[in-house]
Amino acid sequence: xxxxxxxxxxxxxxxxxxxxxxxxxxxxxxxxxxxxxxxxxxxxxxxxxxxxxxxxxxxxxxxxxxxxxxxxxxxxxxxxxxxxxxxxxxxxxxxxxxxxxxxxxxxxxxxxxxxxxxxxxxxxxxxxxxxxxxxxxxxxxxxxxxxxxxxxxxxxxxxxxxxxxxxxxxxxxxxxxxxx
Numbered sequence: 184x185x186x187x188x189x190x191x192x193x194x195x196x197x198x199x200x201x202x203x204x205x206x207x208x209x210x211x212x213x214x215x216x217x218x219x220x221x222x223x224x225x226x227x228x229x230x231x232x233x234x235x236x237x238x239x240x241x242x243x244x245x246x247x248x249x250x251x252x253x254x255x256x257x258x259x260x261x262x263x264x265x266x267x268x269x270x271x272x273x274x275x276x277x278x279x280x281x282x283x284x285x286x287x288x289x290x291x292x293x294x295x296x297x298x299x300x301x302x303x304x305x306x307x308x309x310x311x312x313x314x315x316x317x318x319x320x321x322x323x324x325x326x327x328x329x330x331x332x333x334x335x336x337x338x339x340x341x342x343x344x345x346x347x348x349x350x351x352x353x354x355x356x357x358x359x360x361x362x363x
Contacts, residue, residue, distance in 0.1 A: 184295060184298060184299060184300055185298045185299050186202070187199070187200070187202060187208060187299070188208075188219060188299040188301070189208050189217045192210035192212065192213060192215050192217070193215065193217060194210065194213050194215040195210060195212050195213040195215065197210055197211070197212040197213070200215070200217050203216075205219070206218055206219045206220070207219075219301070219302065220302070221291065221301075221302040221303050221304040222256055222257075222294075222301060222302070222303045222304070223256070223257040223263065223266075223303070223304050223306060224254055224255060224256050224257065224292070224294075224303045224304070224305045224306065225254055225255070225257050225263045225264070225266035225267035225270060225306050225308060226251075226252050226253070226254030226267065226270075226305050226306065226307045226308065226345075226346065226349065227252055227253040227254055227267050227270065227271045227284070227307075227308060227310060228252055228287055228307055228308065228309045228310070228349060228350070228353055229252070229253070229271070229277070229310055229311075229312055229315075230309065230310075230311055230312070230333075230353075231311070231312055231313070231314065231315060231330070232311070232313070233332070234332065234333050234357055235315075235330050235331060235332050235333070236252075236330070236331055236332075236333055236336065236350065236353070237252075237253070237275070237312075237315055237318070237328060237329075237330055238250045238251070238252060238328065238329050238330075238331060238336070238350075239251060239252070239253055239274065239275065239320070239325045239327070239328045239329075240325065240326045240327040240328065240329070241324075241325070241326065241342050242322065242323060242324050242325055242326040243323075243324065244295075245294065245295045245296075245342060246341075246342025246343065247326075248326060249340055249341060249342035250329070250337075250340045250341045250342065250346070251341060251342045251343055251346045252307075252346050252349070252350070253267075253270055253271050253274045253275050254267060254270050254274075254305070255270040255273075255274075256303075257306075262281065263286075263306045263308070264281035264282070264284050264308060265281045267281070267284050267306075267308045268280060268281040268283075268284065271310075273321055273324070274320070274321050274324050274325055275318050275319065275320055275321070275325065275328065276317065276318060276319030276320070276321070277312065277315075277317065277318065279310050279312070283310045283311075284308035284309065284310045285308060285309050285310070286306070286307075286308055286309075287307040287308055287309045287349065287352075287353065288306075288307045288349055288352055289304055289305065289306050289307070290304075290305050290307065290345040290348055290349060291303070291304060291305070291345065292304070292305045292343050292344070292345035294343075303345075305343070305345040305346070305349070307349040309353070315330050333350070333353065333354040333357065334354065336350055336354070338350070338351060
């Protein structure tokens, strides 16, 4: 992985803006300042009436084959609720309106992408579903899925610690749940 995400200045095109800190890089030619700031990602915690959670297995790196919850980057012009609704539809085919999702937690994450480990801020939203029977996984993003009682989740199988921590917190905050 690269130490710097900016190989060229975004303004003048000169190579290798110089690091000022872990999050700021400055072009020596034009003084343009480049910042590494977290990308917002919206993530779905989907539970049925039996407090079973839907977890997906990633079809791609990072974390190919490991568990996570449906989700992805919030696009320009979208609210986080709209993004989590869109990602849920795109990844697993469940069409839940944005209004069905309730904010649960925000957790930092690190996401290796194109040679750099980018910071993200993962925004977790909770939704209840009547059934998981209509799941249609998008094979380009999801290699499989599991419906697991919260008490039985193996946190060591997650691709991202933020996802594992969100599910831990969900498990701890539901009445009658058992944290493992």
